[in-house]
Amino acid sequence: MKPNSIAIVGTAETTELGKIPNLSQIQLHADAALNALEDVGLKPSDIDGVATAGEIPTNVAYYLGITPTWVDGTSVGGCSFMLHVRHAAAAINAGLCETVLITHGESGRSRVGVSNTWPRGATTLAGQFEMPFGVAGPPTMFTIPVLRYMKEYGLTHEQLAMVSVVQREWAAKNPRASFKEPITVEDVLDSKMIAYPFRKLQCCLVTDGGGALILTSAERAKDLPQKPVYIRGTGESVETPLISQMEDFTTSKAFRVSGQKAFEEAGIKHSDVDHLMIYDAFAHLPIYGLEDLGFCDPGCAGEFIAGRNTAPGGQLPLNTNGGGLSYMHSGMYGMYALQESVRQLRGTAAAQVENAKISIAHGVGGMFAASGTIIMSNEQL
Amino acid sequence: MAEFKKQVPRPTPETQHFWDGAKNQQLLLQQCDQCQHTYFPPRPFCPKCASREVSITEASGKATLYSYVINHRPLPGFDNPHSIAVVELEEGPRMMSNIVGCPQTPEALVLDMPLKVTFEALTDEINLPKFQPAEA
Numbered sequence: 001m002k003p004n005s006i007a008i009v010g011t012a013e014t015t016e017l018g019k020i021p022n023l024s025q026i027q028l029h030a031d032a033a034l035n036a037l038e039d040v041g042l043k044p045s046d047i048d049g050v051a052t053a054g055e056i057p058t059n060v061a062y063y064l065g066i067t068p069t070w071v072d073g074t075s076v077g078g079c080s081f082m083l084h085v086r087h088a089a090a091a092i093n094a095g096l097c098e099t100v101l102i103t104h105g106e107s108g109r110s111r112v113g114v115s116n117t118w119p120r121g122a123t124t125l126a127g128q129f130e131m132p133f134g135v136a137g138p139p140t141m142f143t144i145p146v147l148r149y150m151k152e153y154g155l156t157h158e159q160l161a162m163v164s165v166v167q168r169e170w171a172a173k174n175p176r177a178s179f180k181e182p183i184t185v186e187d188v189l190d191s192k193m194i195a196y197p198f199r200k201l202q203c204c205l206v207t208d209g210g211g212a213l214i215l216t217s218a219e220r221a222k223d224l225p226q227k228p229v230y231i232r233g234t235g236e237s238v239e240t241p242l243i244s245q246m247e248d249f250t251t252s253k254a255f256r257v258s259g260q261k262a263f264e265e266a267g268i269k270h271s272d273v274d275h276l277m278i279y280d281a282f283a284h285l286p287i288y289g290l291e292d293l294g295f296c297d298p299g300c301a302g303e304f305i306a307g308r309n310t311a312p313g314g315q316l317p318l319n320t321n322g323g324g325l326s327y328m329h330s331g332m333y334g335m336y337a338l339q340e341s342v343r344q345l346r347g348t349a350a351a352q353v354e355n356a357k358i359s360i361a362h363g364v365g366g367m368f369a370a371s372g373t374i375i376m377s378n379e380q381l
Numbered sequence: 382m383a384e385f386k387k388q389v390p391r392p393t394p395e396t397q398h399f400w401d402g403a404k405n406q407q408l409l410l411q412q413c414d415q416c417q418h419t420y421f422p423p424r425p426f427c428p429k430c431a432s433r434e435v436s437i438t439e440a441s442g443k444a445t446l447y448s449y450v451i452n453h454r455p456l457p458g459f460d461n462p463h464s465i466a467v468v469e470l471e472e473g474p475r476m477m478s479n480i481v482g483c484p485q486t487p488e489a490l491v492l493d494m495p496l497k498v499t500f501e502a503l504t505d506e507i508n509l510p511k512f513q514p515a516e517a
Contacts, residue, residue, distance in 0.1 A: 194452075
């Protein structure tokens, strides 16, 4: 991708977040899409590219009355939207379409009109070689590598708990966050045990919501009302659908490959980054993300977070909306990480990082199965 | 058995030998005839070099505890709490399983502890490979 040739010009979340029993999954997509179109002053007929996950693009295009010349149904979990941004940028540059709408909507809590199902099919590799051992969804799968990480690097339960504490501090600044009450390390370690070593306050929320992004060429962005957020660098990768078959339980190969690709493309240094979003379905993800993206040496991210480097006032503001742990998590959270990066670069975030120029949104799909990384800037250079 | 809700594996042509082996109390892996790589889960070609020349080999059943969680949420068909572990086999591959025959506590479940395979009948057709402390 040519850095800064494509911009995010429209962005919105659903009107409400949290518990939305009166909207089905497809309407959550549509509510976010209509809000994003309004944000940029466009109509569905102005859109000629559609990308989504959770629903197939056909459903979203039909429902909104869009006739696309380009569609992308890449569905690799919660980071799918990062991959959509990357693919959309390439498609616009290749002339396959001009203006792309990316949607997410998920009735994660109310389960109205949902299409995704659990458990995995009995003939899949997961259905044969993981599900029979009593994995009951992400809380008992995504968490399995952590004891190995703790033994290898000496990460403490208290440091892991600090991830939740710090993100709650960010959430307290955000009126739309689900949880805003301050919490302590003791609160985290006293909360209900879900899957040792993970307690309730180290697991993400389950809520309803959606979000949408509209992308077009940087050239066309000049005629649109919102401050453009340029796509500076992108990366993606996948490793394995089976958590038990991850190459190394202390690091994600998909994270490393995706992150390195994005940094190379963007041509920036880590010290250039003003703001960072790392998809936090569980408290260990920011730790893996900081290390696999190269912000911390292996084994050092727990101490980095516990030392308040990512907290309000710290050198590297991380998950400033409160994250999946305190803001919201519908199931495929990657869209909300992108939304917060855009808000920070527009200067409209609830917990605004002063003078933020470069932001990264890094997503995970499945349980360390996939990854997507988007580096954005509000300066075209 | 009306309350039986555990997910039961349904073998495919590529995995049938594994489940047939488990039924006979054997833990079966595959090994590449070309590059000697031993691997799991089953597939009829080597994931390292893509050779289709592969053989089925029986594992020793010896393993060590690589990582785990202890699930505290009630799950039909499972004791509460119960471990969900990834074990590293002596031959190299890792696999998901449960650690049985010991308390389901962090004190009893120590990373890198030696384990040995044991088979538990899930249905008339399916035995699941589980692991217990080697000294037991």
